[in-house]
Amino acid sequence: MDLLQALILGIVQGLTEFIPVSSSAHLIIVPWLLGWRDPGLAFDAALHLGTLLAVLAYFAADWLELARGFGASIAERSLGGQRNRLMAWLILVGCVPGAVAGLLLDHPVEAFFHNPNGAHTTSAMLLIAAFVLGLAALLLLAEQIARHTRPLDQVGWRDAILIGLAQAAALLPGVSRSGATMTTGLLLGLEREAAARFSFLLATPIIAGAGLKKVYDALKAGLSAGDQAAFAIGLLAAAVTGYMCIAFLLRYLQRNSTVPFVVYRVLLAIVILVVALSRGA
Numbered sequence: 001m002d003l004l005q006a007l008i009l010g011i012v013q014g015l016t017e018f019i020p021v022s023s024s025a026h027l028i029i030v031p032w033l034l035g036w037r038d039p040g041l042a043f044d045a046a047l048h049l050g051t052l053l054a055v056l057a058y059f060a061a062d063w064l065e066l067a068r069g070f071g072a073s074i075a076e077r078s079l080g081g082q083r084n085r086l087m088a089w090l091i092l093v094g095c096v097p098g099a100v101a102g103l104l105l106d107h108p109v110e111a112f113f114h115n116p117n118g119a120h121t122t123s124a125m126l127l128i129a130a131f132v133l134g135l136a137a138l139l140l141l142a143e144q145i146a147r148h149t150r151p152l153d154q155v156g157w158r159d160a161i162l163i164g165l166a167q168a169a170a171l172l173p174g175v176s177r178s179g180a181t182m183t184t185g186l187l188l189g190l191e192r193e194a195a196a197r198f199s200f201l202l203a204t205p206i207i208a209g210a211g212l213k214k215v216y217d218a219l220k221a222g223l224s225a226g227d228q229a230a231f232a233i234g235l236l237a238a239a240v241t242g243y244m245c246i247a248f249l250l251r252y253l254q255r256n257s258t259v260p261f262v263v264y265r266v267l268l269a270i271v272i273l274v275v276a277l278s279r280g281a
Contacts, residue, residue, distance in 0.1 A: 001043065001230040005036055010234035013047035014054065014241025018200060018249055020139060020179030020261050021268070023051075025128050028113060028173055029272065032120050040114060045214030046231040050238025052207045055200050057239075058246045062201065066091070083153055090155060091202055094164030098206045101168035106210075113173050122276050129272040131174025136265035139179060142186035143257050152194040159188050160202075167202060177203050179265075182258070192253035200246065 012030055016023040027044050031037065056063060069084030070092075079085045113124050166184040170177035178199050185195030215231075 001039060001227060003230055003233055005031075005039075006043075006230035006234040007237050009039060009043070010047055010050060010237025011241050013044075013051060013234070013238040014243075015245055017048070017051040017238070017242055018055075018178055018196075018245045020135070020176050020182050020258060021264055022132065022135070022170075022174050022176035022179060023047075024170075025132060025174040025176070025268075028120065028128065029125075029268075032125065033271075033275065038114055038120070042214055042217065043231065043234060045211045046235050047238045048207050048211040049215060050235035051242040052204065052211055053235075053239040054242030054246060055204050055207070058243055059201060059204075063204075066201075087155070087201075090157065090160040091205070093157065094160040094167070094202045095205045097161075097164045097168040098170070099209065101171050102206070102210055105171055109171055109173075122279075125272055125276040128174040129269045129276070131172055132265050132272065133269040135175055135179045135183065136262045136269070139183045139186075139258055139265075140262045142183045143259060143262070146186040147189045148186070148191050150189045150194065151191055152197055155190070155194070155198055159185070159190070159198075162188065163198065163202060167206065177206075179261075186258075192256075192258065193250055196249060196253050 009027060009030065012026050013023050016026045024044070027047065028038070031039065065084045066088040069082055069086075070088035072082070073079055073085040073089065079089070113120075113128070163181050163184045166180040167177055169175050170180050178196070181199035181202060182192075182195045185198060186192065190198070
């Protein structure tokens with residue numbers, strides 16, 4: 001892979017992983033629009049490891065507290081009324097639907113939406129456009145009807161399960177992991193920042209598991225020196241831009257709505273539709 005392409009895709013991953021616009025869709029759309037070869041899911045996984053580093057670094061204190069709480073809950077066999085213990089288990093339970101969906105649907109989704117050896121099909125691109133537009137409608141609905149009154153410390157078992165089910169749908173390019181989980185959090189009455197923060201924490205184990213497995217598979221198959229350099233550049237670019245994006249979004253959502261992201265998704269869907277139908281690709 002060209003190193004400049006790796007850098008650009010790393011920046012794209014970092015900018016789109018945490019805002020509700022779908023990084024997986026952008027990693028298909030950008031090469032498709034620019035006429036680049038699909039980098040494949042192994043490179044996508046390296047980029048996701050970059051954003052994993054970003055979310056681990058940004059929430060390092062939170063993860064240390066959660067790890068201590070989880071360990072204490074196991075040792076004492078009790079939540080003990082401690083919020084960090086409960087939150088650790090809420091995240092664990094919320095990850096189950098996404099993990100199951102990944103095991104069952106990863107290969108079919110990869111085969112349909114990723115094509116390193118040829119052009120993407122019109123049907124695949126039109127379906128991505130539909131997912132982009134559909135989540136835009138749901139996010140707008142959530143903004144219109146949500147109360148935005150519940151802080152993070154009010155997240156409970158029902159919330160974790162429902163948001164976890166929404167995360168499972170993010171396996172489909174265009175849905176967006178953060179978009180699906182934040183939308184569900186807003187519909188459940190969470191404050192915007194609380195919905196985003198829980199979304200990021202919930203996504204971390206899924207990103208870690210999927211990314212590490214795919215990178216292991218890629219290394220096992222063998223990477224050329226050029227590929228290794230591209231992976232490193234893409235990962236670093238995704239980590240740096242991802243960290244900055246998390247910081248920006250959490251500040252932004254304290255006083256602003258997600259409507260600009262809805263508008264962006266609508267415009268993106270229009271671009272996909274126009275280009276796909278004009279190319280017949």
